[in-house]
Amino acid sequence: MALLPPEFSTLEPFAEEWCLASEPERYAKRLASSMDEMQAFYDALFPRAQEVIAYLEKFPLHELPEDAQRLLHLLYSLIMVSFPVEIWRQPYLPDTGTSSFELGEEPVP
Amino acid sequence: MMKPVAPKQYPKPPEGSWTEHYPELGTAPVSYESSISPEFYELEREAIFKRAWLNVGRVEQLRRKGSFFSKELAVAKTSLIVVRGMDDQIRAFHNVCRHRGNRLVWTDDPRLESKGSCRQFACKYHGWKYDLDGKLSSILQEGEFFGIDKANYGLVQVHCEVWQGFIFINLAKEPEQSLREFLGPMITAIDYPFHNVTERFYYRGDIRSNWKVFLDAFQEFYHPPILHGRQNPVMSNEAYQRMGFYTMHFQIDGPHRVGCTSGGAGGLLPPEALNPIEGLFRSGLFGPWDHADLGIEGFPPGLNPGHKKHWGLDSFQIFPNFAIVFWETGWYLTYHYWPLAHNRLLFEATLYFVPARNVRERLAHELAATTIKEYALQDCGTLEATQMGLESRVVTSFPLGDQELMCRHLNKVVNDWVDDYRRKHTEA
Numbered sequence: 001m002a003l004l005p006p007e008f009s010t011l012e013p014f015a016e017e018w019c020l021a022s023e024p025e026r027y028a029k030r031l032a033s034s035m036d037e038m039q040a041f042y043d044a045l046f047p048r049a050q051e052v053i054a055y056l057e058k059f060p061l062h063e064l065p066e067d068a069q070r071l072l073h074l075l076y077s078l079i080m081v082s083f084p085v086e087i088w089r090q091p092y093l094p095d096t097g098t099s100s101f102e103l104g105e106e107p108v109p
Numbered sequence: 110m111m112k113p114v115a116p117k118q119y120p121k122p123p124e125g126s127w128t129e130h131y132p133e134l135g136t137a138p139v140s141y142e143s144s145i146s147p148e149f150y151e152l153e154r155e156a157i158f159k160r161a162w163l164n165v166g167r168v169e170q171l172r173r174k175g176s177f178f179s180k181e182l183a184v185a186k187t188s189l190i191v192v193r194g195m196d197d198q199i200r201a202f203h204n205v206c207r208h209r210g211n212r213l214v215w216t217d218d219p220r221l222e223s224k225g226s227c228r229q230f231a232c233k234y235h236g237w238k239y240d241l242d243g244k245l246s247s248i249l250q251e252g253e254f255f256g257i258d259k260a261n262y263g264l265v266q267v268h269c270e271v272w273q274g275f276i277f278i279n280l281a282k283e284p285e286q287s288l289r290e291f292l293g294p295m296i297t298a299i300d301y302p303f304h305n306v307t308e309r310f311y312y313r314g315d316i317r318s319n320w321k322v323f324l325d326a327f328q329e330f331y332h333p334p335i336l337h338g339r340q341n342p343v344m345s346n347e348a349y350q351r352m353g354f355y356t357m358h359f360q361i362d363g364p365h366r367v368g369c370t371s372g373g374a375g376g377l378l379p380p381e382a383l384n385p386i387e388g389l390f391r392s393g394l395f396g397p398w399d400h401a402d403l404g405i406e407g408f409p410p411g412l413n414p415g416h417k418k419h420w421g422l423d424s425f426q427i428f429p430n431f432a433i434v435f436w437e438t439g440w441y442l443t444y445h446y447w448p449l450a451h452n453r454l455l456f457e458a459t460l461y462f463v464p465a466r467n468v469r470e471r472l473a474h475e476l477a478a479t480t481i482k483e484y485a486l487q488d489c490g491t492l493e494a495t496q497m498g499l500e501s502r503v504v505t506s507f508p509l510g511d512q513e514l515m516c517r518h519l520n521k522v523v524n525d526w527v528d529d530y531r532r533k534h535t536e537a
Contacts, residue, residue, distance in 0.1 A: 023479075046385070046389070049389055050389070053468060053469060053472070056468040057467060057468055057469065059468075060467075061465055061466065061467055061468055061471060064468075072468060072471075075472055075475075076472075076475055078386070079386060079390070079472070079475050079476050079479050080479060082384065082385075082386035082476075082479075083340075083384075083479075083480075083483055086384045086385055086386060087339065087340060087384065088339075093483055093486050093487055093490075094339070094487075095487060095490050095491065096486050096487060096489060096490035097490045097493060097494075099314065099316060099486060099489035099490045099493060100314055100315075100486075100489075101312055101313070101314035101456070101458075101482060101485055101486045101489055102312060102313060102314065103310070103311070103312050103482070104311045104312065104313050105309055105310065105311035106309075106310050106311075106478075107308050107309065107310070107464075107465070107471070107474070109471070
């Protein structure tokens with residue numbers, strides 16, 4: 001069964017892995033992914049992002065249907081992979097050793 | 110003596126430098142012994158953290174009568190319960206049952222903070238119950254106890270006052286100043302619609318550095334083009350790296366201080382100076398590009414205290430361990446630096462936005478939060494390295510530039526408070 005609205009079927013191959021509702025899940029997914037995987041996801045979604053936003057804007061933020069909410073989570077994941085893809089060319093931030101800085105609270109959706 | 114020289118768009122006070130504008134600061138190199146000595150940390154705990162007003166949260170975390178949260182204060186080896194009573198008063202208590210000392214409020218792991226809502230607190234051990242105003246209301250098998258008067262066994266209360274929705278506590282038996290006296294005119298001049306800016310992202314990290322070594326990186330704008338130099342095309346711009354970044358205005362009031370810089374929201378930059386994602390979501394390190402509606406007429410009083418034309422942000426440093434940063438586009442963030450040991454701290458960053466009205470606004474918030482997290486994480490790694498360098502004691506005296514006036518001020522205030530405590534302690 002499709003996870004995303006039919007207009008966005010080209011993104012369907014990424015939905016299962018990248019539609020993640022919370023930041024800690026997205027961050028863990030980023031650290032566990034290869035650059036090739038993130039690049040492929042970024043290349044598929046970035047050019048269609050404006051179209052996705054326009055689609056989501058048809059709904060009130062707090063009344064997104066389930067498939068639309070998954071699209072929003074996909075955009076959050078695009079943000080999550082943007083630093084590795086656009087700047088670092090690696091999944092984790094350079095020069096941070098074993099430091100960690102973790103999210104404890106975030107808005108929903 | 111050579112005077113510091115800044116580009117003409119960043120004029121210095123008539124004394125020739127910001128540092129000399131506050132002569133009590135001096136201009137000599139400083140020692141960071143106070144950041145590497147376990148003995149000094151023991152003094153700081155008594156002299157600073159058990160005497161100053163400390164921010165532990167905001168009123169929006171206690172929305173209803175009976176809402177509470179617990180707050181670990183390792184620096185004072187205690188935990189607090191902060192609660193909104195049935196009379197809507199916010200109170201703070203030590204999180205300790207009067208019967209046999211058990212931690213009163215906790216979930217699953219007594220070392221973790223918890224929150225919730227209740228009508229009374231019941232101890233998990235023998236079921237002693239307390240009202241939300243701290244009164245002991247019931248003892249199981251009360252007749253077994255010897256002449257006990259419940260009125261003498263309420264929770265141990267901690268001084269608690271609220272300013273602009275920020276909940277402060279003071280661990281002293283009798284605080285030397287009220288919260289407003291302590292905050293002073295520069296901070297209490299701030300009148301910001303905090304109650305309209307309530308969408309919250311909260312981050313925390315356990316970092317192996319002294320709290321002041323860590324805080325210092327968040328109170329100077331000298332390091333960003335270098336430490337964060339590879340994060341985006343603006344930071345890595347050669348001209349920018351050569352020129353450096355300047356704080357437009359500094360101000361000191363008692364133990365508190367502020368530094369103000371020019372704007373930087375990416376909307377004003379050419380596309381080649383941006384990461385592609387920033388252009389897509391109109392947001393980035395300096396927050397969303399589009400102004401939020403703060404729901405008030407005019408500019409919030411107390412901000413931009415230097416009345417600068419191209420104002421971008423104020424970084425208010427409230428002694429000892431709390432900072433509020435206000436951004437020109439209508440959002441703010443707070444930092445808390447909670448010491449855990451002389452070389453370890455809990456760092457908390459909380460971002461506050463006007464609640465998103467649509468997907469576009471929400472995405473701009475998400476990108477700002479994600480970006481700030483990465484920049485902060487970069488600071489975390491480096492400051493552990495600084496702590497290691499300092500602890501080697503190979504170098505014991507460090508030159509601070511005029512841009513690092515706020516670091517110099519914190520260093521001095523901490524030493525002054527510890528000296529004052531020592532003096533009073535030896536006199537007594």
